[in-house]
Amino acid sequence: xxxxxxxxxxxAAAFAGSGKRAALMPYLMGxxxxxxxxxxxxxxxxxxxxxxxxxxxxxxDPLADGPVIHAAATSALxxxxxxxxxxxxxxxxxxxxxxxxMAYANTVLRPGxxxxxxxxxxxxxxxxxxxxxxFEEGEEIARASELAGIxxxxxxxxxxxxxxxxxxxxxARGFMYVVSVTGTTxxxxxxxxxxxxxxxxxxxxxAVPVALGFGISxxxxxxxxxDAGADGVIIGSxxxxxxxxxxxxxxxxxxxxxxxxxxxxxxxx
Amino acid sequence: MSSVAHRYxxxxxxxxxxxxxxxxxxxxxxxxxxxxxxxxxxxxxGLLRDYVGRPSPLYETRRLGERIGYPLWLKxxxxxxxxxxxxxxxxxxxxxxxxMGKRRxxxxxxxxxxxxxxxxxxxxxxxxxxVYMGEEDIRRQQPNVARMELLGARxxxxxxxxxxxxxxxxxxxxxxxxxxxxxxxxxxxxxGPAPYPAIVRELQRTIGDEARAQLLERxxxxxxxxxxxxxxGSNAIGIFTAFLEDDGVELIGVEAAGEGLESxxxxxxxxxxxxxxxxxxxxSAVLQDHDGQILEAHSISAGLDYPGSGPEHAYLRDxxxxxxxxxxxGQALETFAQVTQLEGIIPALEASHALAWVLANPGxxxxxxxxxxxxxxxxxxxxALSAQA
Numbered sequence: 132x133x134x135x136x137x138x139x140x141x142x143a144a145a146f147a148g149s150g151k152r153a154a155l156m157p158y159l160m161g162x163x164x165x166x167x168x169x170x171x172x173x174x175x176x177x178x179x180x181x182x183x184x185x186x187x188x189x190x191x192d193p194l195a196d197g198p199v200i201h202a203a204a205t206s207a208l209x210x211x212x213x214x215x216x217x218x219x220x221x222x223x224x225x226x227x228x229x230x231x232x233m234a235y236a237n238t239v240l241r242p243g244x245x246x247x248x249x250x251x252x253x254x255x256x257x258x259x260x261x262x263x264x265x266f267e268e269g270e271e272i273a274r275a276s277e278l279a280g281i282x283x284x285x286x287x288x289x290x291x292x293x294x295x296x297x298x299x300x301x302x303a304r305g306f307m308y309v310v311s312v313t314g315t316t317x318x319x320x321x322x323x324x325x326x327x328x329x330x331x332x333x334x335x336x337x338a339v340p341v342a343l344g345f346g347i348s349x350x351x352x353x354x355x356x357x358d359a360g361a362d363g364v365i366i367g368s369x370x371x372x373x374x375x376x377x378x379x380x381x382x383x384x385x386x387x388x389x390x391x392x393x394x395x396x397x398x399x400x
Numbered sequence: 401m402s403s404v405a406h407r408y409x410x411x412x413x414x415x416x417x418x419x420x421x422x423x424x425x426x427x428x429x430x431x432x433x434x435x436x437x438x439x440x441x442x443x444x445x446g447l448l449r450d451y452v453g454r455p456s457p458l459y460e461t462r463r464l465g466e467r468i469g470y471p472l473w474l475k476x477x478x479x480x481x482x483x484x485x486x487x488x489x490x491x492x493x494x495x496x497x498x499x500m501g502k503r504r505x506x507x508x509x510x511x512x513x514x515x516x517x518x519x520x521x522x523x524x525x526x527x528x529x530x531v532y533m534g535e536e537d538i539r540r541q542q543p544n545v546a547r548m549e550l551l552g553a554r555x556x557x558x559x560x561x562x563x564x565x566x567x568x569x570x571x572x573x574x575x576x577x578x579x580x581x582x583x584x585x586x587x588x589x590x591x592g593p594a595p596y597p598a599i600v601r602e603l604q605r606t607i608g609d610e611a612r613a614q615l616l617e618r619x620x621x622x623x624x625x626x627x628x629x630x631x632x633g634s635n636a637i638g639i640f641t642a643f644l645e646d647d648g649v650e651l652i653g654v655e656a657a658g659e660g661l662e663s664x665x666x667x668x669x670x671x672x673x674x675x676x677x678x679x680x681x682x683x684s685a686v687l688q689d690h691d692g693q694i695l696e697a698h699s700i701s702a703g704l705d706y707p708g709s710g711p712e713h714a715y716l717r718d719x720x721x722x723x724x725x726x727x728x729x730g731q732a733l734e735t736f737a738q739v740t741q742l743e744g745i746i747p748a749l750e751a752s753h754a755l756a757w758v759l760a761n762p763g764x765x766x767x768x769x770x771x772x773x774x775x776x777x778x779x780x781x782x783x784a785l786s787a788q789a
Contacts, residue, residue: 241692288419
């Protein structure tokens with residue numbers, strides 16, 4: 132990363148240079164199972180072929196998350212994880228790949244949008260996703276992000292109307308996060324048939340890459356997402372479940388990420 | 401943009417996942433059209449009259465009034481069908497759900513009063529009803545759990561966090577995210593993302609509209625003070641709204657001080673002050689730490705055991721139109737017994753907070769208290785606590 136490169140540019144470069152049919156973005160919960168091991172998990176993801184990392188800040192009341200990520204956040208908080216600890220993690224990982232922080236609105240607003248985003252920039256974070264911030268409420272955070280060169284990544288859902296999609300597409304920075312299902316985060320069995328129409332709508336609405344997430348839990352689904360036109364794939368609950376289950380969480384998560392990365396390699400003609 | 405309020409000063413808003421935004425837009429439009437539709441209003445008014453028993457009586461206490469030495473009037477929401485003010489909102493929103501073609505209803509409940517009201521309205525209107533309730537509240541409000549199940553609702557236990565109202569609301573919102581197309585969420589208090597605080601206020605304002613007219617008719621005057629308990633704040637906003645323009649009428653919201661404000665174990669975000677934050681879709685007074693993590697509330701009263709508050713209350717506090725105070729578990733328990741013995745009325749533990757504040761801070765002129773619910777549901781818990789004491 133060159134010092135003058137903004138978060139937006141660094142994310143764009145990661146999408147363009149992934150060498151895969153879609154860029155691979157693992158999600159990890161900051162501080163789960165603990166700070167040290169989540170750093171090891173993040174590094175294992177990079178080693179196994181992650182093009183970017185999405186790093187969750189644990190929040191007490193995560194309304195967009197299903198049981199696996201909710202439980203991981205609760206466990207991290209019970210272990211005493213603070214926001215500054217997660218920013219420390221972000222700083223380490225951002226030396227390797229672009230890091231996009233996922234934080235709930237109250238995490239951002241508590242210190243103040245400007246202060247929080249300044250702290251992200253200081254840590255070398257490149258993007259921010261706020262899952263409970265529709266564009267109507269996002270002006271202050273968008274302005275502060277723009278000033279700091281941080282990409283404020285919006286979400287769209289299958290329920291998003293065409294009118295809203297245009298508004299969101301115009302405001303999107305870094306990439307557009309396409310929620311694959313009407314629901315919270317969690318492993319599901321949805322496939323290409325449901326991905327393609329939504330991805331096509333998303334791509335038509337915006338100039339930035341579109342990444343599919345929520346419910347992608349197998350390499351075959353990731354390949355389906357790439358086939359359906361996704362520029363990136365986000366894997367969350369499946370990896371967080373592995374992070375909480377295995378004795379050697381980092382190597383187990385790394386192994387899984389490797390399988391996802393392999394599924395996204397270009398097909399040999 | 402419709403005329404439904406989204407912000408009260410800096411408070412309110414819609415901090416929800418994008419998945420829900422179209423549903424909130426749809427709800428706002430459906431609400432605005434229903435509220436202007438004479439047929440909708442006539443059906444609701446008819447049910448409030450014949451099914452709920454409105455207008456609820458306005459009652460001048462005898463021995464309580466003697467005790468404090470001046471007139472104390474109670475707005476008897478405890479006499480409503482299902483035993484609290486919650487039915488006013490639940491019926492209105494269940495009619496709205498039916499009008500929107502949503503046959504599946506979800507609700508959260510703390511004390512169980514809103515859950516019972518929602519289950520009742522859904523039984524009447526033949527809607528499927530699922531009520532989220534924290535495991536701790538299921539334990540302390542058993543009679544209401546049995547009532548909801550008898551009414552045909554499914555009670556979903558919530559095991560996250562402190563297993564009380566905050567987690568029940570979160571679980572209901574997550575269910576709504578999953579099932580938004582066919583589901584209406586009947587939120588039980590004047591909280592949540594817009595347009596909910598405005599809808600709940602309109603459906604509850606009948607409390608104050610009636611009480612103001614009844615008191616004028618009976619005494620020819622307005623009250624010196626209007627007092628109501630505040631958890632999320634629906635009975636309080638319901639009774640306050642009619643008096644907001646009456647400059648001479650002092651309005652007092654009573655929160656739960658739990659084990660004492662200084663103990664940190666309370667449910668009084670408005671009284672305690674501190675930085676506002678986002679909980680359950682709106683920006684308002686909330687109990688939170690330096691990282692913005694929402695703290696657990698504590699109150700003996702399940703209905704006040706909530707770390708947030710309705711956004712309009714935060715605005716009314718800042719604008720100094722309403723004064724917010726807090727009453728401890730001990731004071732509320734003592735008042736629960738005292739009011740029962742002096743007046744022959746068993747007040748809900750929630751409303752006991754409002755009455756306790758009046759008994760401890762007599763005004764001397766004429767007070768109106770919203771007796772938001774009856775205390776039968778609290779008997780087992782109160783008896784168990786008395787046995788421990």
